[in-house]
Amino acid sequence: MRERSAFAIIRFMKTKGSRILAVRQKLQLTQTAFADMLGGVTRGAVGNWERDQGIKEENLELISERTGVSYEWLATGRGDMDPSQNVAPIPRPSSLVRIPDLNLFGSLGGGGLLEVISGVDNGMPTDPDQLRGYWTFPEYMVSAFRNGRGVYAWEVRGDSMEPTLAGGSVVFVDTEQNQLPPDDIYALDAGDGLVVKRLRLVPRTPHIDVISDNNERYPTDRLLRDEVRVYGRIIGWFQWRK
Structure with a gap:
C-alpha cells in the first residue's frame, strides 16, 4: 500500500476545526501555549475552534498571520497547509x-x-x-x-x-x-x-x-x-x- 505523507493527509481534513488542530499539533503546542502565541486568545476559545465551534474569519486570519499557514487552506481545505511544508511562527515586531x-x-x-x-x-x-x-x-x-x-x-x-x-x-x-x-x-x-x-x-x-x-x-x-x-x-x- 502506498504511503501518503502527513501533509497529504492534512490537506484533506474536512472541517476548519480539524485543520486548526493539525496546525497546533504540527507546532507541538498545548492549547494554552497556542493561545498565548496568537495573543489575546483564550485556551477555551482554541478548544472551541478545534471542536469546529465559534470560528470567525478574523480567527483564521490571525492563525495564518502568526503561523504562516495558508489562509485558503484553513478556510476551505484547498491547497497545502504551507507550500514550503515549514510551519513556524512568524516573528512579530511587538506583542x-x-x-x-x-x-x-x-x-x-x-x-x-x-x-x-x-x-x-x-x-x-x-x-x-x-x-x-x-x-x-x-x-x-x-x-x-x-x-x-x-x-x-x-x-x-x-x-x-x-x-x-x-x-x-x-x-x-x-x-x-x-x-x-x-x-x-x-x-x-x-x-x-x-x-x-x-x-x-x-x-x-x-x-x-x-x-x-x-x-x-x-x-x-x-x-x-x-x-x-x-x-x-x-x-x-x-x-x-x-
Whole structure:
C-alpha cells in the first residue's frame, strides 16, 4: 500500500476545526501555549475552534498571520497547509494585548444596567454575546496592569462626569483594583445600577462621597461605604474631541 505523507493527509481534513488542530499539533503546542502565541486568545476559545465551534474569519486570519499557514487552506481545505511544508511562527515586531469591549453600558448619571461578566477564561469572556469587540494595544502600554488581565472596556452615557468624561466615551476598568482607597474614578453600583463616579473617603467615618465632576448639575451623595459596590478603577478612557 502506498504511503501518503502527513501533509497529504492534512490537506484533506474536512472541517476548519480539524485543520486548526493539525496546525497546533504540527507546532507541538498545548492549547494554552497556542493561545498565548496568537495573543489575546483564550485556551477555551482554541478548544472551541478545534471542536469546529465559534470560528470567525478574523480567527483564521490571525492563525495564518502568526503561523504562516495558508489562509485558503484553513478556510476551505484547498491547497497545502504551507507550500514550503515549514510551519513556524512568524516573528512579530511587538506583542499586542487585546482588551475586551463589553456589550454593556455604564451611566455617568444613574440607572446604568450591569450584566455580570460570566464564563471568563484566562481573563477573557467566553460568551460572544457579552462582547462588542476588542481594543488592541502594544504590550508596553498595558504592562503596568498585568498586561491587561482583568481590564475591560465599556461605553458610558450621560453628562454627570463632564468635562472629564463626555457621554459616549469608552472607559477602561481594572477590575483587580476594586478596593478603596485611593480616591479616584471608579465603576460602581450605589443602588442605581452601573455608574462611573469619583469616590472620596470621608476620614474617620464609615461614609464615602460619590462625586460627579459636573457638580453644578449633580450634587455629591454621601453614603455608607457598605452601600457602594466597586467593580474597578478607571485606568484610562477614549473619547473623540469635537
